[in-house]
Amino acid sequence: MLTDNVYIVQPKDHVKGYCTPKAYPYDPLPSPTCVRLLQILPPPDFVSTSDVDKDTPIECSLKTVDLESKPKYTALSYTWSGPNIYYTQSSFVLPQSDWSCQCYTITINGHPVSISANLYAALIAIRTVRFHEMYKHSTGPLQDDLEYIWIDALCINQADLVEKSAQVQLMNCIYWQSVHVLVWLGGMDGLAMTAIPLLEKFAELGLRYRNKDGTYSRYKILPEFELDDPRFYEELGLENHMSARQWAGIFAFLNRAWFRRAWVVQELVLAKRAGFLCGMNYFGDGTLSRWLEFPQDMRMLSKLASLEPLLVHGSTLTEAQEERRRGWPYPPEYYTLYQSQEVSNWNSDMFTFINFVRQKMKADAAQSTLFPSMDGMAPLSQNLMLFRSCEATDPRDKIYAFLGISHHWTPLLQRPVVDYTLTPQQVYTAFTKHMIETETHFFTFGHIEDPAVRKMKDLPSWVPDYSTDCKPIPFRIPAHVGFCADRGLGRKHAAFPAPDILEVKAYRVNRIVALAYNSDLENAGISAIASFLSPLPRVMGIARPFPIKDPSSHDPSNLDNYDMQSRLDMLWRTTIIDSLEIQHPAPERLGTSMRISYRKALVHQGTSFIHNLQSVSDYEEGMREFSEANAAFETLLLPGEMKPLEKQLAEAEAGTLEGKMSFINLDGGDFWDKIPSEWLDLGDALPWEPGLESEFNYTKKLRTEHRKLAIIEPGGLGLVPESSEIDDEVWIIAGALMPVVLRPTSEEKKFRMIGEMYLHGMMHGEGMEGIDHRYLNIHKILLE
Secondary structure (H helix, E strand, C coil): CCCCCCECCCCCCCHHHCCCCCCCCCCCCCCCCEEEEEEECCCCCCCCCCCCCCCCCCEEEEEEEEHHHCCCCEEEECCCCCCCCEECCHHHCCCHHHHHCCCEEEEECCEEEEECHHHHHHHHHHHHHHHCCCHHHHCCCHHHHCCCEECHHHHCCCCCHHHHHHHHHCHHHHHHHCCEEEEEEECECHHHHHHHHHHHHHHHHHHHHECCCCCECCCCCHHHCCCCCHHHHHHHCCCCCCCHHHHHHHHHHHCCHHHHECHHHHHHHCCCCEEEEECCEEEEHHHHHHHHHHHHHCCHHHHHHHCHHHHECCCCCCHHHHHHHHCCCCCHHHCCEEECCCCCCCCCCHHHHHHHHHHHHHCCCCCCCCCCCCCCCEEHHHHHHHCCCCECCCCCHHHHCCHHHEECCCCCCCCCCCCCCCCHHHHHHHHHHHHHHHCCCCHHHHHCCCHHHCCCCCCCCCCCCCCCCCCCCCCCCCCCCCCCCCCCCCCCCEEEEECCEEEEEEEEEEEEEEEECHHHHHHHCHHHHHHHHCCCCCEEEEECCCCCCCHHHCCCCCHHHEEEEEHHHHHHHHHCCCCECCECCCCCHHHHHHHHHHHHHHHHHHHHHHHCCCCHHHHHHHHHHHHHHHHHHHHHCCCCCCCCHHHHHHHHHCCCHHHHHCCCCCCCCCCHHHCCHHHHHHHHCCCCCCCHHHHHHHHHHHHHCCEEEEEECCCEEEEEECCCCCCCEEEEECCCCCCEEEEECCCCCEEEEEEECEECCCCCCHHHCCCCHHHCCEEEEEEC
16 A cells, blocks of 8 residues: 555635636647547656655646547546535635636646646546556556546636537547546545545445345344434444544545536446546445445435534534434534535435436447437436536536436427527526427426525526525435326427416416425424314325326226325325335325324323323313313324224223322322323334334425425315415416416416425326316416
8 A cells, every 4th residue: 555645635825716827728629529638647757666746747748539539548527626525624614716726737748737726636646546556456457547538627628618518518428438437536534534444334234234135134123213323333233333523524525526516427427437536545436336335225324414414513403403412422523524615405315316327328338339329318307307416616517417418309309509608597498498398298397496495586487496406305306106197188288488488288276275394283293283184174085096007997986996084194195295115105004103103192192291290280281281182183083983092091080089189290209100001002002114114204304395284275285395375376287297386476377386296186187087178177377
């Protein structure tokens, strides 16, 4: 091993982030398929067994080649900004203008050329790997592959917007044709040194008990526990608990700036072979996948994402988060991270999405075509949805970065081209319009973020603002459920009577009459839940989903095709959009678990108030509250479904006043042994199968975050964007798989889009079932 490493290279000191860059005198490229390749030259008097040479000036040459000649080269994937999002000290945090400043100088064909600090560190590491003796065998053919490198900052004339636009459209070919894609994660630091061995340890634990079918022979209940729960480590088989500092290291490493870049998706997806350099630590993409597989399967990464506010300096914490952090054994300064730039929420599923897209295209990897085949590509709308959380310095790249790995759908309508002379608003509108015109459904409706998080206020409401994170998370992530709310409305209709107006054909369901956050209702208790759901019918017949392959086999007159659901059933099914993993409708056993959970909550309420009694008046008030909660719970169930707990309580408590007084805690004694055994029996039943509760809670959080429960007149229940308001309207649009919330404007039949929603019992065309199409209240409406 080298006794030295390449650590993070800081930008040089300069005034207010400004320095005068030295540019290379580029000649025009001779043909549309030509590119430039960089060759790093060995330093004078180079000794191949010495440590990392950071001091000798970097000298390179640049040559022009035609991709048609199939040249051999490596494509570099890196970030133009700083390599880290998070640091352990506030003094390490620098403005992004410093990181992007070209304050280091190399020589290309005898010309001094300015580059950024992160690229300079990358070239030091690459030069070492290219010429150092120890890498001759440890990295396979990497040394030979690094003879010529394509690096966008040096191989494209960035000052020439025409060339830049042309080369960006060629970028999928550049990465597709490369023999190797080398990812530069940035220089080594203490956080990475902490993270890498831990990720390797997780990989070993996963492989030890992983079955061929992807299941595990142990760890059944591991996803149930939080990362700071001692039971997590007992189940994992680790004697020593991981500290918050170690989890901070993993979080910071997996949140390095490269992992968040929009362009890296295309660069990695198209790679025939890929490897990563972090300092002088080299590992293949298979190693990264192996590191992440077990943590993903065990929900560790999603739980790590939830720790972000507790780890990052300056985060606003809830009372529960403050209490949780107080329980950690070390003070905050031991594990606190300092954020260097504003970023969207960490999407821990991005690695899974990249592998998904990459596997679809792998079948084409053996082909020797100049451009990758579109056969394995996903449509642009799907890639934009999956990778919405990726970052881009230029907001136009939030679309341009995915064109090279996206299907065109049809050659009849030419897709807009890369054009950096257009504004981001023009780019977003043009591509959204193109996707609407060429795709079978209005998939882009699922991309529309809540109006509260929009940055570009002058966009039409039907055009997503791709420059911002998509909140709430689209209903089609992580797994697509076969919803078809528009069944029965006929063919999709889309017209553009004006550049910023979309005309659609739609059916009005009704208006929103009540709204509440699910978390607020759960915190308020059973009585609050029952009160909110009181406008719903006590029993609702919910049609089972039509058979997708043969909808004609569904008979609406057959009662066997309907499930009789209580208000409680409608509630829990709505909070998870009636889907658990890939199962839809969600399994009935969840309903049983929910009933037992509610019963246990009632028992806890009863035992708690008795345990804390101080007087007879306390008893009477507690009994009244308990009776109200019990009566409220009864309204959530089917009529006659369960013997009311109030009656059980009365039977258990039948007796004299003296008998009741025996429960009163006047001396501070423990009266748990005096609680009626009937109550304890109700709480003893295990409500959840191993792993089921964590999966339900994970799905519920995913679906209800940044959404509200909504009562739809006269008695429907839905899940809507959190900016929805009373009197907003619910519509089903022909060609849209999900219902939408629209806000009427001052002009008749003109609306603004709020976003997609889930409407329980109306997701498979039930609203149009059995109704003659001619009598449906269908309109052509305008979205502005």
